[in-house]
Amino acid sequence: MTEIKLHNTKTRRKEVFEPIDPQNVRMYLCGPTVYDRAHLGNARNVLMFDVLFRLFRHVYGAEHVTYVRNFTDVDDKINAKAAETGRPIRVITDETIGWYHDDMDALGALRPTHEPRATEYIQEMVEMIDTLTAKGHAYEAEGHVLFAVSTDPEYGSLSGRSVDDMIAGARVEVAPYKRDPMDFVLWKPSDLDTPGWDSPWGRGRPGWHIECSAMSKELLGETFDIHGGGNDLQFPHHENEIAQSRCAHPESDFAKVWLHNDMLQVEGKKMSKSLGNFFTVRDLLDQGVPGEVIRFVFLSTHYSKPMDWTEKKREGAEKTLRKWYAQVDGQSVGEVPDTVLSAVSNDLNTAGALAELHKLSSSNEAAALAASMKMLGLFIGAAPDWAAVSDVDLSALEAALSDARNVAMETKDFSKVDALKATLLDAGVEVQMSKEGVTLKPSPKFDPSKLEVLL
The missing domain is CATH 3.40.50.620 (HUPs)
Structure with missing residues (x-):
């Protein structure tokens, strides 16, 4: 035993x-x-x-x-x-x-x-x-x-x-x-x-x-x-x-x-209404953060240590789960590997267990990955709907927004950039603009039909 x-x-x-x-x-x-x-x-x-x-x-x-x-x-x-x-x-x-x-x-x-x-x-x-x-x-x-x-x-x-x-x-x-x-x-x-x-x-x-x-x-x-x-x-x-x-x-x-x-923090600070970083589980769910992603972030820190909820962790969890769901979707569920079971059995070391799941994913051991995800409550037999948008190609729209921004930097007229961003955000696309360029990423609320006006 x-x-x-x-x-x-x-x-x-x-x-x-x-x-x-x-x-x-x-x-x-x-x-x-x-x-x-x-x-x-x-x-x-x-x-x-x-x-x-x-x-x-x-x-x-x-x-x-x-x-x-x-x-x-x-x-x-x-x-x-x-x-x-x-x-x-x-x-x-x-x-x-x-x-x-x-x-x-x-x-x-x-x-x-x-x-x-x-x-x-x-x-x-x-x-x-x-x-x-x-x-x-x-x-x-x-x-x-x-x-x-x-x-x-x-x-x-x-x-x-x-x-x-x-x-x-x-x-x-x-x-x-x-x-x-x-x-x-x-x-x-x-x-x-x-x-x-x-x-x-x-x-x-x-x-x-x-x-x-x-x-x-x-x-x-x-x-x-x-x-x-x-x-x-x-x-x-x-x-x-x-x-x-x-x-x-x-x-x-x-x-x-x-x-x-131990207790929860948000972006390194104690969660409190006075700091404006207090929110309920339902707040996150209604914002389109999948329950599986919330669960993954929680399991990434040992229960006995303070847990810091950050946007970076949420993004990383969502990216990882999209990859894992793509690997296990439609696959048979195998046995939970001893390495995963040993981690969870060692004072509920869920962070260690997730590290083992990363290894299973890297070696493409889909059946064992599915079994391990199921044991941790991250997979119940089918990939959730929100995970199906990971293969959407937004490169053409990234290029269009980048070009519009370059023109706007010269003309000082950002109306086209603002219009493109508004349409993308309304369609559930996360827009990240920096010196390095433009990155578009579908969120859990992604609705490709709302992008037809841009295509």
């Missing part, structure tokens, strides 16, 4: 993965809070876990892998959006889940085995909170139920920080009803305008952290193989998950392995 190694955040080292039960390998990924479109950074751990899901299915068999990714559909951000728009919460969350599926499907991500909604597991959350209270790990205060961090001597083991350090530098909600600043909310009261459920502590709703603990227990058991998410969730969310699950079920290990991906 293929040896798989994963870097475990919990132990801070790369370890050989040994499933608790090879007949049912179990993995959990913290999913989105469904009130708006997924931004590009949200897709990173989805693609990380999708590669892991595909690897496990390849090694253990598709029927022996259980993958859970939740939807948080009870949250103050959702409540605020409902109040702002006047739309029912369920309508907002259903719509947003639909968007999320559409966007992640476009990136080639397989649907998880289970996609639980938090609102479907309220009773299980209440029961876990009740257990924690009965065992002295939680207390009621002013309609809230809070987890008492001081009752868990292992608190901080995931992040490797002391409680004092976490108080000094982390997102800790200050509230007068807390016994300790680090204590976190398990249950909070709801007014008549806020979603709520009956509980032993009155009408209310769950805190954020208890959701994943309750849902993972119900769907994967008290102890399961892998839990993951972005490294921004390591504290407080994942630290709190471990604490409450460990204290509710002290005989369990909760998750044996923890995987965390």
Whole structure:
């Protein structure tokens, strides 16, 4: 059997993965809070876990892998959006889940085995909170139920920080009803305008952290193989998950392995609305960037390192995929070479795996290339429509635009150049003009019929 190694955040080292039960390998990924479109950074751990899901299915068999990714559909951000728009919460969350599926499907991500909604597991959350209270790990205060961090001597083991350090530098909600600043909310009261459920502590709703603990227990058991998410969730969310699950079920290990991906940058800068470089997955798709290209760019950087989305990387990914699709289109799918499998099995080294695919392409091993692309989620049996424009000959139009530009440089009349560029851009042709000359390249939105007026 293929040896798989994963870097475990919990132990801070790369370890050989040994499933608790090879007949049912179990993995959990913290999913989105469904009130708006997924931004590009949200897709990173989805693609990380999708590669892991595909690897496990390849090694253990598709029927022996259980993958859970939740939807948080009870949250103050959702409540605020409902109040702002006047739309029912369920309508907002259903719509947003639909968007999320559409966007992640476009990136080639397989649907998880289970996609639980938090609102479907309220009773299980209440029961876990009740257990924690009965065992002295939680207390009621002013309609809230809070987890008492001081009752868990292992608190901080995931992040490797002391409680004092976490108080000094982390997102800790200050509230007068807390016994300790680090204590976190398990249950909070709801007014008549806020979603709520009956509980032993009155009408209310769950805190954020208890959701994943309750849902993972119900769907994967008290102890399961892998839990993951972005490294921004390591504290407080994942630290709190471990604490409450460990204290509710002290005989369990909760998750044996923890995987965390690093964050996304755009052209070397942190993605933010204030910098004007914030965009959603749908923004890119609507701009004509194929999902396969987005996926390729993500896989080009190891999940544990910061990933920089750049236009240069997008262009390179598109060029490579056009070439690969031309090679594998219509070819039979062979076996995944050991070199590719070894790279993916080595802590999901997708960048190394893509390097092996480049070698397969260079040696024109089409069947092996097709199998490897399929395993990485880049090929499902037919070349996508956008890849079929790679053979378009635009040399005559390049020459015409170059000649027009030369004339314009002398006459200072650029009207013809501007008209040619406008027609080309409208037809989905990317126009690059430099001292070296003119380069035209069909984009995913290329429509050759719009160029007939120039031919």
